[in-house]
Amino acid sequence: MKNLLEVGDTKAKPGEIVKGSLGSVELADGSRAHVPVINVNGAEDGPVLAVIAAIHGTEISGIGAIHQVVKTIDPANLRGALIAVPGGNPLAFRVGVYTTPIDGKNLSGPWYLPSPDKETANITQRMAICINKALEKADYVIDVHANPLPSMGFVLTDLQMCPNEKIKNDVIRMAKAFGVTTINWPRKQATSIRDICSQNGKPSITHELPGNIYIWDEINEIGARGIMNVMNELGMLDGEPEKQDVDVIEGDLTFYGWLIAQRGGFMCVRKKPGELIKKGDTAIEIANVYGDVVQKVKMPINGYCWSFTGGVGGSHAVSEGDRLAYVFTDTKELGGPAFVEKPM
Numbered sequence: 001m002k003n004l005l006e007v008g009d010t011k012a013k014p015g016e017i018v019k020g021s022l023g024s025v026e027l028a029d030g031s032r033a034h035v036p037v038i039n040v041n042g043a044e045d046g047p048v049l050a051v052i053a054a055i056h057g058t059e060i061s062g063i064g065a066i067h068q069v070v071k072t073i074d075p076a077n078l079r080g081a082l083i084a085v086p087g088g089n090p091l092a093f094r095v096g097v098y099t100t101p102i103d104g105k106n107l108s109g110p111w112y113l114p115s116p117d118k119e120t121a122n123i124t125q126r127m128a129i130c131i132n133k134a135l136e137k138a139d140y141v142i143d144v145h146a147n148p149l150p151s152m153g154f155v156l157t158d159l160q161m162c163p164n165e166k167i168k169n170d171v172i173r174m175a176k177a178f179g180v181t182t183i184n185w186p187r188k189q190a191t192s193i194r195d196i197c198s199q200n201g202k203p204s205i206t207h208e209l210p211g212n213i214y215i216w217d218e219i220n221e222i223g224a225r226g227i228m229n230v231m232n233e234l235g236m237l238d239g240e241p242e243k244q245d246v247d248v249i250e251g252d253l254t255f256y257g258w259l260i261a262q263r264g265g266f267m268c269v270r271k272k273p274g275e276l277i278k279k280g281d282t283a284i285e286i287a288n289v290y291g292d293v294v295q296k297v298k299m300p301i302n303g304y305c306w307s308f309t310g311g312v313g314g315s316h317a318v319s320e321g322d323r324l325a326y327v328f329t330d331t332k333e334l335g336g337p338a339f340v341e342k343p344m
Helices: 061-072 123-137 165-178 193-199 217-233
Strands: 005-007 010-012 016-026 032-041 044-053 079-086 140-147 154-157 181-184 204-210 253-260 265-269 282-287 293-298 304-308 323-330
Touching: 005 032, 005 123, 010 032, 016 123, 032 061, 032 123, 044 061, 044 123, 044 217, 061 079, 061 140, 061 204, 061 217, 079 123, 123 193, 140 165, 140 193, 140 217, 154 165, 165 181, 165 204, 165 217, 193 204, 204 217, 204 304, 282 323
Parallel strands: 044 079, 044 140, 140 204, 154 181, 181 253
Antiparallel strands: 005 010, 010 016, 016 032, 032 079, 154 204, 253 323, 265 282, 282 293, 304 323
């Protein structure tokens, strides 16, 4: 028999949606910033999927995707439960910054499963303690992020963090069901929700949406359809995963590194996100304030850029040393999987 599902201050009966909070942090003026949760408890037994959005305050487009999913699904026809966190870092998104503005920490991690000791935790870690309440209940996890435009939608995995073949196969299954390009990002240490959850036996993927600071229907649809496709694949909803209305790059794709500005100026993007760029071709030109090209940023390998991120706040006014774009490639270009993570 299906049971009551308690998460944070929410208690949802089978077939019920309850909205509330996973907890809060207190600010200097006595106000509290709450980490929101939507508890969707299905009428029948099944897996529990946690979906987290806006861990970074400049990546709010996943909130729109979550809203659309919750409005679309009927808990009476749901097996298992959806625990949605539409706004993981309220301190950051309220002022439109990437990290927590009070302590400058990145909520992505590594303070999940288990939580840090609250008495010695900083304010970012205390929000992570709230989010852990959702992760601890979950069997599967989707962590939704986003990139500045121009960018493409895709899924990140970390197969090297999977402790066994079952977890690895479940991660691959979730990524494929989402319906967009899949890129593996092998890491040596678990430092994100995706890595940590997979390492702890909870298959997890990161979905990266285009248009980080925007919420509009075209973006919402990609994220919402992908989340529901995963729910279909996990048997939570009836039906088959639906085809996404995006171009999908096939292959054994892996993160490679970043393109780096060697000069300051204005970044002129010469290629499209997801376009195959040959080694040695110019992906970006940097022009000075007079319009003179001071650097041609060359592609170091046959591959693709998933986002041209630019400088502060995604601006294409850049300083030397800025990361201009993320690069990924097919592993055959590397001779096999490798921990590359180096600037070019």
